[in-house]
Amino acid sequence: EFEDRLEGAGVYYVRVDEKELEELKNNPKLVEEVMNEKISERLRTWLDLLTSRVDTRSVTTIVMPGNDDELFIDDIIRGYEDKGIIYPLDKVLEIEGHEVISSPYVNPTPWKTPREMDEKNLEKHLENLVSKLRNTSSSIFNFHPPPFNTHIDLAPKLTRDLRPMVVAGQVQYEHVGSKAVRKIIEKYQPLIGMHGHIHESGGMDKIGRTIIINPGSEYSEGVLRGFIVEVDREKLVNYWRIEG
Template sequence: MLKLFFATDVHGSETTFRKWLNAAQHYGADVLLMGGDLTGKMLVPIVQERDGSYTARFEGAEVRVDDQRGLADLERALRQRGYYTQRMTAEERARYQTPEQVEELFRKHMAEVLEGWVGLADERLDPGKTPAIWMPGNDDLEFIDEYVNRSKAIQNGDGRIIEIDGYYVLSIGNANVTPWNCPRDVTEDVLARKIDELAAQVPDMSRCIFNVHAPPWGSNLDLAPELDEDFKPTMEGGGLKMVPVGSTAVLEAIRKWQPLLSLHGHIHECSAGIKIGRTLCVNTGSEYHEGVLRGSLVILDPKKGVKNYALTVG
């Protein structure tokens, strides 16, 4: 038996990444897999005011703390949500006038956090005992590959097939084109070609695990709020109107290749498992913003395939 733990879309959250690292011990997992979208989405300046207090604006509100303990608590809470933080004076903040200056600071924090995660993983995980794979997702800038590749304990699976205990993990972090034109969005044709080129190299599809960031279209693993032309959610019947936004290329690849297991992320609102033909397809969803790790524990039997699986919240 092989017990596999999968989670995805941590988006820079310190809390959820550490929980993933601890999942081998907590759940007794033999293998750890991390889907795409490793980096955070926001940088929050924490400004030191003239009276010695600190202020930060995020999620539409201003927070003020008056001492070092409050400052540490604020930084910890922001990092739990996946936000990067930068202490600065009002004068220093005023110097950041251009998008290029902000982007440079953002990249600096992405790199520093990933370096810290690599160090933590290399300290806590024994790759000979608990193999681990992670990959960038469509939200992640290309430059982070340098840092993702540095870990001795976690392999970067993106665009590769990695064999673990006789199973073949095929990983692709790209997604079909989104309204935000993310760094690793690609057309459906490109995504289909990427999957097919790798899948053709798998010697035994009955022992193949797809780790593909985008979920299959129309599978109920890909439901997200419909957006209007101003990128605001549309309403229907007193609630959000949900529509499928997954990938047709991923759907067709699963139908064509019928891997043993197909693991997905990208759409945070979905947490479910379904069957497409013989293939068990799972999207764990994500609540990184709350410091909650959504995952899936899958038990693989060398003779029977997927013996059991469970969606986890921790």
């Protein structure tokens, strides 16, 4: 029961005896190996669940890593391509006539996660992706970080020891999204921007004519959030924020 609660909160766990616990305490490399093994195991469990519940031959199913994800998981996702899962990086996909480009990279964070770029290099990376499009105004930008200075990029302001800053009992927030992503959206005005990364800022906003969305997350509470986005070949028809 306890392990089920941990798994529901997104935690990785392993059973050990006292001897194994001491070995882990004294061997960071072993801890890393165990973590990577548990990450791989969890991802395969999710992908097996997905492919057992969804007809991925008739339903376009895209699985993309985020900035926290170690680079080795990309090969795991690619390993499910023969079951219909699409790994979207470094390619242009199409949904209902709309071109889709995807990027997992984010502007620098205090945690130095595996997929980060400074804003200058991130802008170059995104420009390279956009250059592959035929029609930018009809395209979908699936970029992990939200644009800077929007309703969907607010996160707690941190102290030097990475704790949320609290003033008069209230957590202080600041904009932490990507300036490069904002610049690219302002420049090309895609149909919609689909983002994540900032778990505290679920919602929507608008940059020019482009709708931008971030489902947010409360995974530690066992709550799954998302958006249903409806498009036809001409336009963005509708979008709904959902949770369960």
